[in-house]
Amino acid sequence: MVKAKISEIVILGERCKECAICLEFCPRQVLAANDDNKPVVKNIENCSGCRLCEYRCPDLAITVKRKEEATHG
Amino acid sequence: MGLTYRDYLREELFPQMWCAGCSHGISLTAVARAMAALKLDPAETVVVTGIGCWGKADDYFKTHSFHGTHGRALSFATGIKVANPRLKVLVLMGDGDGVTIGGNHFIHTARRNIDVTAVITNNFNYGMTGGQYSSSSPEGTISTTSLYGTAEPGFDICELARAAGATYVARTTPYHVTQMDKLLAEAIQHKGFSVVEIISSCPTFFARYNYKVTAVEMMRLFKERAVDRERYDALTAAEKAGCFLTGRLHREEKEDFHTKYARLQQQAKARAEREVV
Ligand code: SF4
Numbered sequence: 327m328v329k330a331k332i333s334e335i336v337i338l339g340e341r342c343k344e345c346a347i348c349l350e351f352c353p354r355q356v357l358a359a360n361d362d363n364k365p366v367v368k369n370i371e372n373c374s375g376c377r378l379c380e381y382r383c384p385d386l387a388i389t390v391k392r393k394e395e396a397t398h399g
Numbered sequence: 400m401g402l403t404y405r406d407y408l409r410e411e412l413f414p415q416m417w418c419a420g421c422s423h424g425i426s427l428t429a430v431a432r433a434m435a436a437l438k439l440d441p442a443e444t445v446v447v448t449g450i451g452c453w454g455k456a457d458d459y460f461k462t463h464s465f466h467g468t469h470g471r472a473l474s475f476a477t478g479i480k481v482a483n484p485r486l487k488v489l490v491l492m493g494d495g496d497g498v499t500i501g502g503n504h505f506i507h508t509a510r511r512n513i514d515v516t517a518v519i520t521n522n523f524n525y526g527m528t529g530g531q532y533s534s535s536s537p538e539g540t541i542s543t544t545s546l547y548g549t550a551e552p553g554f555d556i557c558e559l560a561r562a563a564g565a566t567y568v569a570r571t572t573p574y575h576v577t578q579m580d581k582l583l584a585e586a587i588q589h590k591g592f593s594v595v596e597i598i599s600s601c602p603t604f605f606a607r608y609n610y611k612v613t614a615v616e617m618m619r620l621f622k623e624r625a626v627d628r629e630r631y632d633a634l635t636a637a638e639k640a641g642c643f644l645t646g647r648l649h650r651e652e653k654e655d656f657h658t659k660y661a662r663l664q665q666q667a668k669a670r671a672e673r674e675v676v
Protein backbone atom coordinates (compact mmCIF):
# COMPACT_ATOMS: atom_id res chain seq x y z
CA MET A 327 0.00 0.00 0.00
CA VAL A 328 1.29 3.42 -0.89
CA LYS A 329 1.18 5.76 2.04
CA ALA A 330 0.02 9.28 1.41
CA LYS A 331 2.43 12.23 1.64
CA ILE A 332 5.23 10.69 3.56
CA SER A 333 7.94 12.76 1.91
CA GLU A 334 8.80 16.19 0.72
CA ILE A 335 11.21 16.50 -2.19
CA VAL A 336 13.29 19.63 -2.64
CA ILE A 337 14.93 20.10 -6.03
CA LEU A 338 17.59 22.75 -6.62
CA GLY A 339 17.10 23.54 -10.30
CA GLU A 340 20.26 25.65 -10.56
CA ARG A 341 22.43 22.67 -9.58
CA CYS A 342 20.75 20.22 -11.92
CA LYS A 343 22.61 19.35 -15.13
CA GLU A 344 19.62 17.62 -16.73
CA CYS A 345 21.17 14.15 -16.89
CA ALA A 346 17.74 12.51 -16.33
CA ILE A 347 19.09 9.80 -13.99
CA CYS A 348 16.56 10.68 -11.28
CA LEU A 349 13.67 10.64 -13.75
CA GLU A 350 14.63 7.31 -15.23
CA PHE A 351 15.34 5.32 -12.08
CA CYS A 352 12.75 6.43 -9.54
CA PRO A 353 11.03 3.10 -8.80
CA ARG A 354 7.66 4.84 -8.49
CA GLN A 355 7.72 7.42 -11.28
CA VAL A 356 7.29 10.29 -8.86
CA LEU A 357 9.33 12.75 -10.91
CA ALA A 358 8.73 14.23 -14.36
CA ALA A 359 10.72 16.60 -16.56
CA ASN A 360 9.72 20.24 -16.98
CA ASP A 361 10.28 22.22 -20.18
CA ASP A 362 13.94 22.73 -19.21
CA ASN A 363 14.45 18.97 -18.76
CA LYS A 364 14.80 19.41 -15.03
CA PRO A 365 12.86 17.22 -12.65
CA VAL A 366 9.69 18.36 -10.93
CA VAL A 367 7.59 16.41 -8.47
CA LYS A 368 4.57 14.96 -10.25
CA ASN A 369 2.94 12.66 -7.73
CA ILE A 370 4.39 12.86 -4.28
CA GLU A 371 1.73 10.49 -2.97
CA ASN A 372 3.55 7.62 -4.75
CA CYS A 373 6.89 8.41 -3.14
CA SER A 374 8.22 5.76 -0.77
CA GLY A 375 10.93 8.02 0.60
CA CYS A 376 13.60 5.55 -0.57
CA ARG A 377 16.04 8.40 -1.34
CA LEU A 378 17.42 6.66 -4.43
CA CYS A 379 16.87 9.84 -6.45
CA GLU A 380 18.84 11.86 -3.91
CA TYR A 381 21.67 9.33 -3.74
CA ARG A 382 21.87 8.78 -7.51
CA CYS A 383 21.80 12.46 -8.41
CA PRO A 384 25.41 13.25 -9.36
CA ASP A 385 24.89 16.90 -8.46
CA LEU A 386 23.25 16.74 -5.06
CA ALA A 387 20.32 18.65 -6.50
CA ILE A 388 17.62 16.57 -4.76
CA THR A 389 16.81 16.32 -1.07
CA VAL A 390 14.18 13.88 0.12
CA LYS A 391 12.78 14.86 3.48
CA ARG A 392 10.83 12.17 5.22
CA LYS A 393 7.69 13.24 6.98
CA GLU A 394 9.14 13.46 10.47
CA GLU A 395 11.99 15.58 9.10
CA ALA A 396 9.65 17.64 6.99
CA THR A 397 7.55 18.57 9.99
CA HIS A 398 10.64 19.59 11.95
CA GLY A 399 11.69 22.03 9.36
CA MET B 400 23.49 15.36 17.04
CA GLY B 401 25.83 13.44 14.73
CA LEU B 402 26.98 14.72 11.38
CA THR B 403 24.91 13.94 8.29
CA TYR B 404 26.65 13.08 5.03
CA ARG B 405 26.11 16.61 3.83
CA ASP B 406 28.15 17.93 6.73
CA TYR B 407 31.18 16.25 5.13
CA LEU B 408 30.62 18.04 1.81
CA ARG B 409 31.42 21.59 0.79
CA GLU B 410 28.10 22.26 -0.86
CA GLU B 411 29.02 25.92 -1.31
CA LEU B 412 31.26 24.74 -4.18
CA PHE B 413 28.38 23.05 -6.01
CA PRO B 414 27.51 22.58 -8.80
CA GLN B 415 30.66 20.48 -8.98
CA MET B 416 32.96 20.52 -11.99
CA TRP B 417 32.04 17.17 -13.57
CA CYS B 418 30.10 16.77 -16.82
CA ALA B 419 26.34 16.19 -16.77
CA GLY B 420 25.57 12.64 -15.65
CA CYS B 421 29.20 11.79 -14.81
CA SER B 422 29.01 9.15 -12.11
CA HIS B 423 31.77 10.76 -10.05
CA GLY B 424 29.14 12.91 -8.35
CA ILE B 425 27.33 9.77 -7.19
CA SER B 426 30.56 8.25 -5.86
CA LEU B 427 31.36 11.52 -4.10
CA THR B 428 28.20 11.55 -2.02
CA ALA B 429 28.55 7.81 -1.34
CA VAL B 430 31.99 8.41 0.18
CA ALA B 431 30.47 11.18 2.32
CA ARG B 432 27.68 8.82 3.44
CA ALA B 433 30.24 6.20 4.44
CA MET B 434 32.08 8.85 6.46
CA ALA B 435 28.85 9.82 8.20
CA ALA B 436 27.86 6.19 8.84
CA LEU B 437 31.20 5.58 10.53
CA LYS B 438 31.02 8.94 12.35
CA LEU B 439 34.51 9.83 11.13
CA ASP B 440 35.98 12.90 12.74
CA PRO B 441 36.71 15.31 9.85
CA ALA B 442 39.73 16.57 11.78
CA GLU B 443 41.19 13.04 11.82
CA THR B 444 40.33 12.16 8.24
CA VAL B 445 42.45 12.86 5.16
CA VAL B 446 41.27 12.61 1.57
CA VAL B 447 44.22 12.15 -0.77
CA THR B 448 44.00 12.52 -4.54
CA GLY B 449 46.24 12.67 -7.57
CA ILE B 450 45.23 14.01 -10.98
CA GLY B 451 42.15 13.32 -13.07
CA CYS B 452 38.48 14.18 -13.02
CA TRP B 453 37.95 12.13 -9.84
CA GLY B 454 41.19 13.62 -8.55
CA LYS B 455 39.25 16.87 -8.07
CA ALA B 456 37.00 15.20 -5.50
CA ASP B 457 39.13 16.26 -2.53
CA ASP B 458 38.00 19.85 -3.14
CA TYR B 459 34.49 18.91 -2.07
CA PHE B 460 35.22 17.35 1.32
CA LYS B 461 35.25 19.17 4.64
CA THR B 462 38.03 16.93 5.89
CA HIS B 463 41.76 17.37 5.54
CA SER B 464 42.82 16.91 1.96
CA PHE B 465 46.01 16.46 0.03
CA HIS B 466 46.11 16.86 -3.73
CA GLY B 467 49.27 15.26 -5.05
CA THR B 468 50.81 14.49 -8.41
CA HIS B 469 49.55 12.13 -11.08
CA GLY B 470 49.71 8.49 -10.08
CA ARG B 471 51.39 9.19 -6.75
CA ALA B 472 48.37 9.57 -4.48
CA LEU B 473 49.10 6.25 -2.75
CA SER B 474 52.71 7.24 -2.07
CA PHE B 475 51.62 10.48 -0.42
CA ALA B 476 48.94 8.56 1.46
CA THR B 477 51.53 6.06 2.68
CA GLY B 478 53.66 8.91 4.01
CA ILE B 479 50.69 10.56 5.72
CA LYS B 480 49.61 7.31 7.36
CA VAL B 481 53.13 6.33 8.44
CA ALA B 482 53.68 9.76 10.00
CA ASN B 483 50.38 9.61 11.87
CA PRO B 484 48.78 6.15 11.94
CA ARG B 485 45.82 7.55 13.92
CA LEU B 486 44.45 9.25 10.79
CA LYS B 487 41.82 7.68 8.53
CA VAL B 488 43.22 8.00 5.03
CA LEU B 489 41.04 7.71 1.93
CA VAL B 490 42.72 7.75 -1.47
CA LEU B 491 40.51 8.72 -4.38
CA MET B 492 41.88 7.74 -7.78
CA GLY B 493 40.64 6.89 -11.24
CA ASP B 494 41.91 4.04 -13.36
CA GLY B 495 44.48 6.31 -14.97
CA ASP B 496 45.79 7.67 -11.71
CA GLY B 497 45.37 4.48 -9.70
CA VAL B 498 46.55 1.59 -11.85
CA THR B 499 48.07 3.06 -15.01
CA ILE B 500 50.37 5.97 -14.16
CA GLY B 501 50.24 4.82 -10.55
CA GLY B 502 50.33 1.06 -11.18
CA ASN B 503 53.65 0.58 -9.46
CA HIS B 504 52.56 2.43 -6.31
CA PHE B 505 49.33 0.47 -6.31
CA ILE B 506 50.99 -2.96 -6.18
CA HIS B 507 53.46 -1.89 -3.52
CA THR B 508 50.82 -0.33 -1.29
CA ALA B 509 48.97 -3.64 -1.55
CA ARG B 510 52.14 -5.66 -0.91
CA ARG B 511 52.85 -3.66 2.24
CA ASN B 512 49.23 -3.80 3.39
CA ILE B 513 49.23 -0.10 4.22
CA ASP B 514 46.11 0.74 6.24
CA VAL B 515 44.49 3.16 3.78
CA THR B 516 41.38 2.85 1.59
CA ALA B 517 41.64 3.26 -2.17
CA VAL B 518 38.41 4.26 -3.89
CA ILE B 519 39.06 3.71 -7.59
CA THR B 520 36.48 5.02 -10.00
CA ASN B 521 37.16 2.98 -13.12
CA ASN B 522 35.71 4.62 -16.21
CA PHE B 523 38.15 2.89 -18.56
CA ASN B 524 39.79 6.03 -19.85
CA TYR B 525 41.52 9.30 -19.01
CA GLY B 526 38.56 11.65 -18.97
CA MET B 527 40.25 14.86 -17.92
CA THR B 528 42.77 14.93 -20.74
CA GLY B 529 40.26 14.07 -23.43
CA GLY B 530 39.50 10.34 -23.39
CA GLN B 531 42.76 8.44 -23.93
CA TYR B 532 42.78 4.72 -23.16
CA SER B 533 44.21 3.45 -19.87
CA SER B 534 45.47 0.13 -18.53
CA SER B 535 41.92 -0.84 -17.53
CA SER B 536 40.36 -0.18 -20.96
CA PRO B 537 39.08 -3.49 -22.31
CA GLU B 538 40.65 -4.80 -25.51
CA GLY B 539 39.14 -3.10 -28.53
CA THR B 540 38.34 0.14 -26.67
CA ILE B 541 37.79 3.14 -28.89
CA SER B 542 39.47 6.22 -27.44
CA THR B 543 41.17 9.35 -28.72
CA THR B 544 44.44 7.39 -28.79
CA SER B 545 42.93 4.22 -30.26
CA LEU B 546 40.50 5.28 -32.96
CA TYR B 547 40.26 1.72 -34.30
CA GLY B 548 40.32 -0.05 -30.94
CA THR B 549 43.11 -1.01 -28.56
CA ALA B 550 45.26 -4.08 -29.21
CA GLU B 551 45.87 -4.79 -25.52
CA PRO B 552 43.76 -6.30 -22.76
CA GLY B 553 42.79 -4.24 -19.69
CA PHE B 554 43.67 -4.94 -16.09
CA ASP B 555 41.05 -6.41 -13.80
CA ILE B 556 41.67 -3.99 -10.92
CA CYS B 557 40.20 -6.23 -8.23
CA GLU B 558 42.23 -9.27 -9.34
CA LEU B 559 45.34 -7.11 -9.45
CA ALA B 560 44.67 -5.75 -5.95
CA ARG B 561 44.12 -9.17 -4.51
CA ALA B 562 47.13 -10.77 -6.19
CA ALA B 563 49.37 -7.94 -4.98
CA GLY B 564 48.26 -8.36 -1.35
CA ALA B 565 45.28 -6.06 -0.67
CA THR B 566 43.35 -7.45 2.29
CA TYR B 567 39.91 -6.06 1.36
CA VAL B 568 38.66 -5.92 -2.22
CA ALA B 569 35.20 -4.99 -3.47
CA ARG B 570 33.51 -3.80 -6.65
CA THR B 571 30.31 -1.86 -7.15
CA THR B 572 28.60 0.58 -9.51
CA PRO B 573 26.88 3.99 -9.26
CA TYR B 574 23.57 2.33 -10.02
CA HIS B 575 23.90 0.21 -6.88
CA VAL B 576 24.15 3.10 -4.42
CA THR B 577 23.00 1.14 -1.40
CA GLN B 578 25.64 -1.51 -2.01
CA MET B 579 28.21 1.20 -2.67
CA ASP B 580 27.50 2.86 0.68
CA LYS B 581 27.85 -0.44 2.51
CA LEU B 582 31.06 -1.57 0.78
CA LEU B 583 32.72 1.81 1.25
CA ALA B 584 31.97 1.78 4.97
CA GLU B 585 33.29 -1.78 5.26
CA ALA B 586 36.45 -0.90 3.38
CA ILE B 587 37.15 2.20 5.48
CA GLN B 588 36.68 0.18 8.65
CA HIS B 589 38.96 -2.61 7.46
CA LYS B 590 42.44 -2.65 8.98
CA GLY B 591 44.91 -2.99 6.11
CA PHE B 592 44.89 -1.99 2.44
CA SER B 593 41.32 -1.89 1.18
CA VAL B 594 40.26 -1.30 -2.39
CA VAL B 595 36.79 -0.45 -3.68
CA GLU B 596 36.53 -0.35 -7.44
CA ILE B 597 33.54 1.64 -8.69
CA ILE B 598 32.75 0.77 -12.30
CA SER B 599 32.04 4.30 -13.53
CA SER B 600 30.61 6.14 -16.48
CA CYS B 601 32.36 8.82 -18.44
CA PRO B 602 29.41 9.91 -20.58
CA THR B 603 31.53 12.48 -22.39
CA PHE B 604 34.18 10.11 -23.75
CA PHE B 605 34.17 6.36 -23.03
CA ALA B 606 30.40 5.93 -23.09
CA ARG B 607 29.99 8.01 -26.23
CA TYR B 608 32.87 6.43 -28.17
CA ASN B 609 32.24 2.82 -27.20
CA TYR B 610 28.54 2.47 -26.60
CA LYS B 611 27.17 5.64 -28.19
CA VAL B 612 24.97 6.04 -25.14
CA THR B 613 24.02 8.64 -22.54
CA ALA B 614 24.58 8.69 -18.78
CA VAL B 615 21.16 7.11 -18.22
CA GLU B 616 21.93 4.24 -20.57
CA MET B 617 25.28 3.66 -18.87
CA MET B 618 23.43 3.36 -15.58
CA ARG B 619 21.14 0.82 -17.20
CA LEU B 620 24.14 -1.17 -18.41
CA PHE B 621 25.47 -1.22 -14.84
CA LYS B 622 22.11 -2.43 -13.61
CA GLU B 623 22.01 -5.25 -16.16
CA ARG B 624 25.62 -6.36 -16.15
CA ALA B 625 26.65 -6.24 -12.51
CA VAL B 626 26.11 -9.61 -10.84
CA ASP B 627 26.91 -10.96 -7.40
CA ARG B 628 29.05 -14.05 -6.82
CA GLU B 629 26.15 -16.47 -6.61
CA ARG B 630 24.63 -15.38 -9.90
CA TYR B 631 28.02 -15.08 -11.56
CA ASP B 632 29.04 -18.64 -10.73
CA ALA B 633 25.84 -19.93 -12.32
CA LEU B 634 26.54 -18.20 -15.66
CA THR B 635 28.07 -19.86 -18.74
CA ALA B 636 31.45 -18.60 -19.97
CA ALA B 637 29.74 -16.71 -22.79
CA GLU B 638 27.31 -15.04 -20.38
CA LYS B 639 30.16 -14.17 -18.00
CA ALA B 640 31.91 -12.23 -20.76
CA GLY B 641 29.05 -9.74 -20.85
CA CYS B 642 28.89 -9.31 -17.06
CA PHE B 643 31.08 -8.31 -14.19
CA LEU B 644 31.26 -9.46 -10.62
CA THR B 645 30.25 -7.06 -7.85
CA GLY B 646 30.13 -7.17 -4.07
CA ARG B 647 32.82 -7.97 -1.54
CA LEU B 648 35.33 -10.11 -3.41
CA HIS B 649 38.00 -10.64 -0.79
CA ARG B 650 38.63 -10.00 2.90
CA GLU B 651 41.34 -11.36 5.14
CA GLU B 652 42.76 -10.51 8.53
CA LYS B 653 46.46 -9.77 8.23
CA GLU B 654 48.71 -7.54 10.29
CA ASP B 655 48.96 -4.17 8.53
CA PHE B 656 52.23 -2.34 7.91
CA HIS B 657 51.84 0.18 10.75
CA THR B 658 51.08 -2.39 13.42
CA LYS B 659 53.99 -4.51 12.23
CA TYR B 660 56.30 -1.51 12.11
CA ALA B 661 55.37 -0.40 15.65
CA ARG B 662 56.04 -3.96 16.86
CA LEU B 663 59.44 -4.04 15.18
CA GLN B 664 60.27 -0.65 16.69
CA GLN B 665 59.44 -1.96 20.17
CA GLN B 666 61.57 -5.05 19.66
CA ALA B 667 64.49 -3.02 18.35
CA LYS B 668 64.25 -0.64 21.31
CA ALA B 669 64.19 -3.49 23.82
CA ARG B 670 67.19 -5.08 22.13
CA ALA B 671 69.13 -1.81 22.06
CA GLU B 672 68.44 -1.31 25.77
CA ARG B 673 69.63 -4.84 26.58
CA GLU B 674 72.82 -4.30 24.62
CA VAL B 675 73.56 -0.99 26.38
CA VAL B 676 73.19 -2.66 29.80
S1 SF4 C 1 12.51 9.02 -2.76
FE1 SF4 C 1 12.39 7.14 -4.01
S2 SF4 C 1 10.23 6.98 -4.57
FE2 SF4 C 1 10.55 9.08 -3.82
S3 SF4 C 1 10.97 10.26 -5.68
FE3 SF4 C 1 12.95 9.62 -4.87
S4 SF4 C 1 13.40 7.70 -5.95
FE4 SF4 C 1 11.23 8.11 -6.22
Ligand code: SF4
Binds near residue numbers: 347
Ligand atom coordinates in the same frame (compact mmCIF):
# COMPACT_ATOMS: atom_id res chain seq x y z
S1 SF4 D 1 19.78 13.33 -11.31
FE1 SF4 D 1 20.21 15.37 -10.50
S2 SF4 D 1 21.34 16.42 -12.11
FE2 SF4 D 1 20.39 14.61 -13.05
S3 SF4 D 1 18.41 15.39 -13.82
FE3 SF4 D 1 18.02 14.62 -11.76
S4 SF4 D 1 18.25 16.44 -10.42
FE4 SF4 D 1 19.18 16.92 -12.39
Ligand code: SF4
Binds near residue numbers: 418526600
Ligand atom coordinates in the same frame (compact mmCIF):
# COMPACT_ATOMS: atom_id res chain seq x y z
S1 SF4 E 1 35.39 13.85 -18.83
FE1 SF4 E 1 34.36 11.97 -18.25
S2 SF4 E 1 35.13 11.46 -16.20
FE2 SF4 E 1 35.65 13.60 -16.62
S3 SF4 E 1 33.96 14.79 -15.70
FE3 SF4 E 1 33.46 14.46 -17.85
S4 SF4 E 1 32.23 12.60 -17.88
FE4 SF4 E 1 33.28 12.66 -15.90
